[in-house]
Amino acid sequence: MYQDATISEINEAMQRAYAAFLEYRHKSGKEKATFIRAVADEIEALGEAVIEVAMRETHLPSVRLTGERGRTCNQLRNIADVVAEGSWVDATIDTAIPDRQPLPKPDIRNMLVPIGPVVVFGASNFPFAYSTAGVDPAAAWGAGCPVVLKAHPAHPETSEMVAGAVRKAIEKTGMPQGLFEHLQGAGFEVGKALVLHPKTAAVGFTGSYVGGKALFDLANQRPVPIPVFAEMGSTNPVFLLPDALEKEATKYAKMYAGSITGGMGQFCTKPGLIIGVEGEGLDTFSKTLANEIRQIAPVPMLHAGIAKAFRTKRSEVIGHEAVTIDAETEGTYQDLDGIPSVASVNGDDFLQNTTLHQEVFGPFSLIIKCKDTAEMNDIIEHLEGQLTCTVIGTDADLANAADxxxxxxxxxxxxxxxxxxTGVEVCAAMQHGGPFPASTDGRFGSVGAHAIKRFVRPLAYQNFPQHLLPDELKDGNPLGIWRMVNANWEK
Structure with a gap:
């Protein structure tokens, strides 16, 4: 049984993290990359033991967890490669023109610099990829920031094992000890204390809207507000266009049955709303999807809290008088199991009831049957910010789909x-984030190397001698990175 961190332990961890920040921020990109790669190596060295523990704690199968661990190590190495190369700092140089009239132009050089200790909240549904050494810690370390990690209470032992791997990497690469601090905490008070601590410079969070918004509000109540980068879920609406429904309704229905129920629907990119215009094609899609859903066996969800929340939210939707339950699994299920299911509602009723717009986290989706394309467009105007939107259409559909x-x-x-x-590729071009309430800051994402830029700020150096400038900004470009010099990109 793991005990919640005390206020004293939180304060000590934050002080160690800040002391580490004062040293680590001066490490070169190659030194940071060596450490980040070592974290990936040490996670792999945990072998099957960590997979077995994660299976017991999360009810996820071995193949899913093994794949997720691979993704975690890949994203660590991807960020390490970007940090080692170095151009991500956006070095910008405007050289002096001392004889400019009527005023001389100073020499000004600008780059991104780390902001300080980052508090990261481990996610419940990704015990590796969005938790202890997941993308938020990797991005923070790449930026030059220490990490204070609050383990998710759904998989505390898994988190402890990965934390041990990070500590080994710190020791092997000679990094400051406070570069990574690991705390347990099932109660809200631990998270609150971490967000409010004066040494906390930013927060990374993946989870529910309620949790992310609470942290965001706390951070903005501080004497010195700090950014909270919270990814808070989404209904990920899917728009079915008429020609695709007429020609390929069965194909797409089978495809979406798998996407809705994959991982028991416990992905933030699960398609929760499916929107089409009434007609034979949509009827075929709905009937095929219902038949597929009935055949999907329920399995345990991640933990009791998620299972309870799923059933509560699902009941609120299907209990609405305008909603029809189209299908649910024909298998028997236990208390922790998800209930694969699909329901439907007409477009007007959906527009009139904003409770139907909210995410149901689990294996459930709502089909919205519009009377015409005008009503579909009306629904688009009334939806909130999303992580993803999907358009299903043939070439004929897409010829008229620009608007x-x-x-x-x-x-x-x-x-x-x-x-x-569902299925978020880890690459530089990926955007995993969206307008509020999908995330608290839609300008950033939490996948790929661009995630680093959440934990930095621009700093300009004016009229500095060469020996006091960072290598990224010195004449001659000693690091050989891409820089913008007098409005021209060059290397």
């Missing part, structure tokens, strides 16, 4: 064509 695609692109961080939103 629809432009409209849905205002809602989300990633717009897809003819696919499923």
């Amino acid at each position: 629809l695609i432009a409209a849905v692109s205002l809602l989300c961080g990633r717009v897809l064509l003819n696919g499923v939103p």
Whole structure:
């Protein structure tokens, strides 16, 4: 049984993290990259033991957890490669023009610098990729920031094992000990104390809207507010266009049955709303999807809290008088199991009831049956910010879909064509974040190397001698990185 960290332990951890920051911020990109790669090596060295513990704590299968660990190590190494190369700091140089009239132009040089200790909250649904050494810690370390990690109470032992791997990497690479602090905490008070601590410079969070918004509000109540980068989920609406429904309804229904129920629907990119215009094609889609859903066996969800929340939210939706339950699993289920299911509602009733717009985290999706394309467009205007939006259409549909695609692109961080939103590729071009309430700051994402830029700020040096400048800004470009010099990109 793990005990919640005390206020004294939290304060000591934050003080150690700040002391480490004063040293680590001066490490070169190659030194930081060596450490980050060592973290990946040490996680792999944990072998099957950590997979077995994670299986016991989360009810997730071995194949899913093994794949997630691989993704975690890949994203660590991806960020390490970007940090080692160095151009991510956006070095910008405007050289002096001392004889400019009427006033001389000073020499000004600018780059991104780390902001300080980052508090990261481990996620419940990704015990590796969004937790102890997941993308938030990796991005913070890449930026030059120490991490204070609050383990998620759903998988505390898994978190402890990964924390041990990080500590080994710190020791092997000679990094300051406070570069990583690991705290347990099932209660809100631990998180509150971490967000309010004066040495905390930023917060990374992946989870529910309620949790993320509470942390965001706390951070803005501080004497010195700090940024909270919270990814808070999404209904990820899917728009079915008429020609695709007429020609390929069965194909897409089967595809979406898997996306809705994969991982028992416990992905933030699960398609929770499916929107189409009434007609034979949508009827075929709905019937096929219902048949597929009935055949999907329920399995335990991550923990009792998520299972309870799923059933509560699902009951609120299907209990609405305008909503029809189309299908649910024909298998028997236990208290922790998800209930694969799909329901439907007409467009007007959906527009009139904003409770139907909210995420149901689990294996459930709501089909919205619009009377015409005008009603579909009306729904787009009334949806809140999303992580993803998907458009399903043939070439004939897409020839006339420019306005629809432009409209849905205002809602989300990633717009897809003819696919499923589940499955988030780890690469530089990925955007995993979106307008509020999908995340607290839609300008940033939490996947790929661009996630580093959440934990930095620009700093300009004016009229500095060469020996006092960072290598990234010195004449001659000793690091050989891409820089903007007098409005021209050069290396």
